Structures are given as structure tokens and as C-alpha cells.
Amino acid sequence: MTMSTSARRWLAIGGAVVVVAAVTTGLVLFFSGDEPDQVDAERALQQEQEGLPGLGEIQGELETPLPFEEPDGEGPETGTEEPVAPEQPTTPRQPEDLDGRWVVDRSRPFDREEGRGTFAGYRIQEELSGVGNTTAVGRTPEVEGEVVFDGGTIVEAAVTADLTELVSDDRRRDNRVRSQLGPDARARFDLAGSIELPEVPPVGEVIELTVAGTLTLLDTSREVDVTLQAVVTDTGLLVTGSTDIVLSDYDIEVPSATIVLSVSDEATLEWQLFLVQE
Numbered sequence: 001m002t003m004s005t006s007a008r009r010w011l012a013i014g015g016a017v018v019v020v021a022a023v024t025t026g027l028v029l030f031f032s033g034d035e036p037d038q039v040d041a042e043r044a045l046q047q048e049q050e051g052l053p054g055l056g057e058i059q060g061e062l063e064t065p066l067p068f069e070e071p072d073g074e075g076p077e078t079g080t081e082e083p084v085a086p087e088q089p090t091t092p093r094q095p096e097d098l099d100g101r102w103v104v105d106r107s108r109p110f111d112r113e114e115g116r117g118t119f120a121g122y123r124i125q126e127e128l129s130g131v132g133n134t135t136a137v138g139r140t141p142e143v144e145g146e147v148v149f150d151g152g153t154i155v156e157a158a159v160t161a162d163l164t165e166l167v168s169d170d171r172r173r174d175n176r177v178r179s180q181l182g183p184d185a186r187a188r189f190d191l192a193g194s195i196e197l198p199e200v201p202p203v204g205e206v207i208e209l210t211v212a213g214t215l216t217l218l219d220t221s222r223e224v225d226v227t228l229q230a231v232v233t234d235t236g237l238l239v240t241g242s243t244d245i246v247l248s249d250y251d252i253e254v255p256s257a258t259i260v261l262s263v264s265d266e267a268t269l270e271w272q273l274f275l276v277q278e
Helices: 004-032 043-049 055-062 169-182
Strands: 100-102 117-128 132-140 143-150 152-162 186-191 207-217 220-232 235-248 258-278
Touching: 004 132, 043 220, 043 235, 117 152, 132 169, 143 186, 152 258
Parallel strands: none
Antiparallel strands: 100 143, 100 258, 117 132, 117 258, 143 152, 152 186, 186 207, 207 220, 220 235, 235 258
């Protein structure tokens, strides 16, 4: 049976529609997704507390029998008092208690989607054909830095992130970003001046402040203002922050693709840092 010219034409059109739909679907999945929320110190602190042993675990450890016997052969006397969990700090520490060098702690597991651990990254708006506006978020746990306190005053702070390890929701985007930035791409923030702390808030209380500093992307430096959230935790310090930048100010061209109608020249840099005292 010979297929008519009209039938062949409709079959070809139908095949083209299927191919276009498949390609478009793949690109939409590539450039869109359920992106992580912005950094937030309260949420990070809650995640941190969820990872600590609960009261039941502490009591269980306290109730474990001691592996020894009294000289007379009888076991140790058992009391009726309930075990008491270690008390948590409830009053502010003195500013001088923070004196010394605090360094970035990368021991916690990193999770891009849930915003866990220490990381730095970007957020940028895209407009996609057939999709509309989306937000791309890339993050890297490869962060180093330190904060130095002296007499209750922050006298030095510097943070460096390895941009070649940025991870978003699709490795094809990541490869394109890395290719655009180059093999040695780094971002560094240096605090300008010093910050005096009149008091240290109680453990778990988040404070907000804005600080000035120098941001260096690749080989270009600009003065920026950074919005910070800081909190004293049971294990050290937690700092989250963000600043808005214009990529062209740092001679950075945004990556492009066929489906991308536009990519904003403005981006947000953000970070979440756990610090421990040396």
C-alpha cells in the first residue's frame, strides 16, 4: 500500500512536533527547577540543632550502668533522681570571650537543595522561551576564610570561594558557567575597617547588620555593602550574608543558550558560614 503525499506530509509534521517538544522539554528541565530558598540564619540554626543529640539520647547515655563493682562485691547504689541533661548557655558571653581567630568549618555535610553546611554561591534571573522567568542557583562548599576578634572588635575578616566547583540543578549549566569563568575562578570578600561589638547576644539569637568591604571576582575588585545575619551557636558562630552585584562591573559575560531569551546582568552572591575558634 502506497502512502499518499498528503499522509506523508502530515506524518513529517507530526514527527517534527514530537522532536521539538522533546527538545523543549529537555531544555526546560535544564534551565528551570525548584530552586533553594535564600540563605537564612534561623533556618540554618534549626538544621544545625536537628543534627545534635536529643534529650532522650543524652538521658540514655547518662543511664548506662557504670562498668565497675564496689570493693565489697556489691554494685553501686542506684538513686531515684532523674538524670539531668547538660545545661545550654542562656546568657550572653562577653565580647572579649570571642577574641582570637575563627576559621570556616567545612566538616558539616553540604546539601545544595536544603541549604545545609558551609557554602557560597549565586542567584540569577533568567527568561526562557515558553517558560518565563526562572531563578538559577549555584553553590559550592569549597570555601575558606577567617574572622579575627580583638577586644570584642572584629578587626579582620576574609572569605574566599572556589567558583570552579559551583553546582546548580544541572551539570550542563555548571559546565557552561565554569567555561565562562575560567579554570582559576575565585571570589573573595575582605572586610573594610573594623566592627565593634558592644555585646554578644544569647546563644541562638540572630542579629542583623550591614558591613562594607571589597569584593574581588576573577581579577576585578569593587567596594560593596553586605547584609549579614550572625548567631552564636552551641558549637561556634554561624554567619549568612548576601550582596547584589552587576556582572559587567567585573567583566563577566553571562552564559547563553538557544532557549534563553535573556539572562540578567545582575546577580546575588550569598554565603552561609559555620565558624569555629582555633
